[in-house]
Amino acid sequence: MFRRKKDEPEDMKTPAAPPQAPAPASPSEPEAEAVPARPFPRPAPPAAGALGRPPAPPAPRSGVPARTGESIEGRKLIVGKEIVLSGQITSCERLVVEGRVEASLDSRWMEITDTGVFKGMAEIENAEIAGVFEGTLTVREKLMIRSGGKVSGTIRYARIEIEEGGQISGEVSVDASRAAKTDGASYGNDGG
Numbered sequence: 001m002f003r004r005k006k007d008e009p010e011d012m013k014t015p016a017a018p019p020q021a022p023a024p025a026s027p028s029e030p031e032a033e034a035v036p037a038r039p040f041p042r043p044a045p046p047a048a049g050a051l052g053r054p055p056a057p058p059a060p061r062s063g064v065p066a067r068t069g070e071s072i073e074g075r076k077l078i079v080g081k082e083i084v085l086s087g088q089i090t091s092c093e094r095l096v097v098e099g100r101v102e103a104s105l106d107s108r109w110m111e112i113t114d115t116g117v118f119k120g121m122a123e124i125e126n127a128e129i130a131g132v133f134e135g136t137l138t139v140r141e142k143l144m145i146r147s148g149g150k151v152s153g154t155i156r157y158a159r160i161e162i163e164e165g166g167q168i169s170g171e172v173s174v175d176a177s178r179a180a181k182t183d184g185a186s187y188g189n190d191g192g
Helices: 176-181
Strands: 076-079 084-097 100-112 117-129 132-145 150-162 167-174
Touching: none
Parallel strands: 076 084, 084 100, 100 117, 117 132, 132 150, 150 167
Antiparallel strands: none
């Protein structure tokens, strides 16, 4: 369809013209509408100083409250409300459970919010539980059970703090070797 005629020499090419719709091969063919080769370019955003003020910082992520002194750097997994996650969680420094998790976990920090449920096995350094934990929990440093938190199953910890209204049940034991290494704080039931 778009071939060069054989009898036309190589150096007799016509100069390149802007792209156009090809002419119909014969007068009996209907003429096609011209379609632009590229979409229209979008205008560039104004430069930082073009409006006399610096560009706005990125909007904060919704649903994730920023805490004082907390870095959101690192490997963090947030399981949002109405989300169900099951399996094995690895290479996660911080897990925040707002939904439901059925998994095994080896991490540094776990937070179960008041709407969160975790079922399974977890070996972690620190835990803060305001929701529900069921299963095997080993906390190498501090276990914090908030007033609405419920922890049940096989629980080992170095230190524990339970707010009034927090609940713990099952096979509960203190990891005495780790408790002796903590910063001298008590490792009994501090709350209620």
